[in-house]
Amino acid sequence: MDETTAHATLEDVAAFAGVSTATVSRCINSPDRVAPATREKITNAIRALNYSPNFGAKALASRRTGIIGAVIPTLENAVFAHGIDAFERALPQGKYSLLVASCGYDLNREKQQIESLVARGADGLLLVGFDRDPSLYAWLAHRRVPFVLAWASGDSHHFAGFDNKAGMAAMIRLVLDLGHRKIAMISGLTDGNDRARARLEGVRQSLADRGLGLCGVAEVPYGLDGGGQAFTELMVDRSITAIVCGNDVLAAGALRAAHHMGLVVPRDITITGFDDIDIASITLPELTTVRVPHARMGQEAALMLQRLIEGQESESVLLPTEIVERGTHAPPGGR
Amino acid sequence: MDETTAHATLEDVAAFAGVSTATVSRCINSPDRVAPATREKITNAIRALNYSPNFGAKALASRRTGIIGAVIPTLENAVFAHGIDAFERALPQGKYSLLVASCGYDLNREKQQIESLVARGADGLLLVGFDRDPSLYAWLAHRRVPFVLAWASGDSHHFAGFDNKAGMAAMIRLVLDLGHRKIAMISGLTDGNDRARARLEGVRQSLADRGLGLCGVAEVPYGLDGGGQAFTELMVDRSITAIVCGNDVLAAGALRAAHHMGLVVPRDITITGFDDIDIASITLPELTTVRVPHARMGQEAALMLQRLIEGQESESVLLPTEIVERGTHAPPGGR
DNA sequence: TCTCCAAATGCAAGCGCTTACATTGCCTCA
C-alpha cells in the first residue's frame, strides 16, 4: 500500500520485478512471449505497485488508442439509442471503447464532430447514412480512418444497414392492397438526410408505379409534435384515407392528433410508422409499421468496424426489413 | 497537396513556418501568447501541411486527454439516453469528448467499465446513482479521477440529481388524497440499484406515515413486458385500486396489460409512472407520472464535472421533481 | 565435450508533444 502521489510506471514495475521494461511490456501485451516464472514475478509487481498503464504513452508508442467514435443525429430517438447500445455491447470489453457524439441532423456539425473524434485518436468510426460532402470522405481516406455507415445502404463505402426505400415500398404495397388511393406522407426533413429521402422516394416511386401520386407531403422535424401538427394540416383534405409516416415518432404524434380530432384509427384513417421502436406497441391501437433490426445492425456494424480496424476486409451487410401489421391500418371508407 | 503517407508533425510545421516547435505548440494551445505575424505564418503552415496534432503525444505530454467517461445502465431506457444526450451537448465542443459504456444494471460490470474508461484516460466520470463498493470510491480517489453521480441524491460525493424518494412520496400523497387505500407497487429490481430502492422506500414510508402498508410489491426488470406481467399478477387481488410503478416503462406495460384484461383506466384502476419520458404522453390515457428534469440534469452534471476536472470546487445540484397529472388517475370505486 | 539454435530477455531509440527555463530584442523611463 504505497502512498506515493505519482503513479507507478512500467519502469517501476520492471525494477520491482527485477526485469527490463521491455519484458514487462511484453508480459502485458503478449503474455505467451514471456516465461511463466517471469510472468508471475511481473504480475505480482504490478499488483504490488497498483500499476496501470498510461494511456497517452501507450497510444503514442503503439499508434492505436482502442477508441471507436460514433457520430449520430441524436440519442433522443430510440432508434439510435438502441443501435448504439447494441454497437457498444458488441465491442470486446476492454479492447475498444466508444466515443459518442451527436450532431442534431446537421451535416456541418457532423463534420466537426468527426474531426474532433479523429483528433481524439479514434481508430475507426461509426456514422449514420451516406449524405456527406465528398471532401469529408476524401479526408477520411487520407487519414486512413476506417468507418462503417449504418441505418442505410448504398453501393459505395462499407455499411451495415437496410434499404429504406424498399422498406417503405413494401408498406405502400400493403396500403394500396387495402384499397387506399388517397395517400399522404409525413416525412422527416430530407435535407442532408438520405434515409428520410429514401423513404420518401420509396413512397413516391411505388405510387408512381401504380400510376398514382401523393395527395400531400409534410416535411417536419422528427418529434411527436411535428407529427401531430403535420397530421392536422394534411387532414384538411378530408379525402385522404391513409397517411404513411417517416418514422414511428411521427406516426405516434399523428395518432395522438387523430384522437384529439375525434378520428377513430383505423376506421377513419390508416396511419403507419417506420422503425418499430418500443412506442409502436404502446400506442392504442398499436402501430402498423416497418420493423428494422436496429440491435442486430449495431452488432454487425461493430464486427465490421473491428475487422476494418484490424486491417482485414469486410463485406457490407444488408439487413431485411419487415412489415409489422398491428392495429392502425384498415381498408378505406370506414367513416 | 502532399501525398506523403506519414502525417505532418509539430516539427514539420515548425520547420515550414521557420519557428521552433515550442512556438507552434503555443500557437495552438494559447494563441495570444504568440505574435500575430508569427501566428499567421504558423496557421498557414498548418493548413499547408494538413497538420493535426497526434492525440497520444498530446495526452502523454500534457497529462490530460479531454475525454470524459460515462457509465450508465443502458441506453435503451429513454431516461438515460436523454440525459446522456444533454450531457454530451453541454460539453464544450472540441474541448471534451464523451466515452460511453453501459453496464446493464450490473455492478460488477460497472466496475470493469469504470476501470476501462479510466485506463483509456478519462479525465472525469459521470456515473449513475450511489450504490457502489466503497473500495471503488477509494480507488477513484486514489487515482484522483473526479466524478459526478446523477439520477439520485445523497450526502456524500458530488451529484447532479433529484430525490427519488421524495418524488415517489409526492405521488403517493396524490393517490392517497384521491381516496385510495389498497395500493400496490411495481418496482424495478432493487438489488444494486439505489434509485429503485429509494422509490420503493418513498412509497413504503409515505404509506406507513398514514398507518398503511403496501398491498403488494412486484420487483421486475425494467421493461414493458415486466410491467405487464407484474400487473397481471398483482391484480389477482381485485381489491387493489391503485398501482404505482417504478418508472414509465413499467407503467406503460401495466397499462397495456390492463387493456388486455379489459380494465378501463382510470375508472377501474389508477396507474402511475415515474420519469415522464415521451411514452408517458403517448399512452391512452396519457400517463400520470413524476416529471424528472433529465435534460437539465445532464447539463448540470456536465458543468459540474468540467469544474471538478479543472480543479475548481463545485456544489452538488438537487433538481426538483414534479407531479404531472394526466389521465391515469382517478378516485377509487369507479368499477 | 563442443557447436548451434531457439527461446527469453535486455538495450535503447524513438513516438510527437508540452513546458520550465534561457535567451533575445525592443521599448520605456530616468
Add this chain to the structure above:
DNA sequence: TGAGGCAATGTAAGCGCTTGCATTTGGAGA
C-alpha cells in the same frame, strides 16, 4: 544614453510506453 523590464521565441528535457535488434542462456544433437 543606459538600465530595466517585458513580450516573443528558442532550447531541450522529459512524458511512459513499444519494439527492432542484440545478447544471453540452456539444451539438443553430433
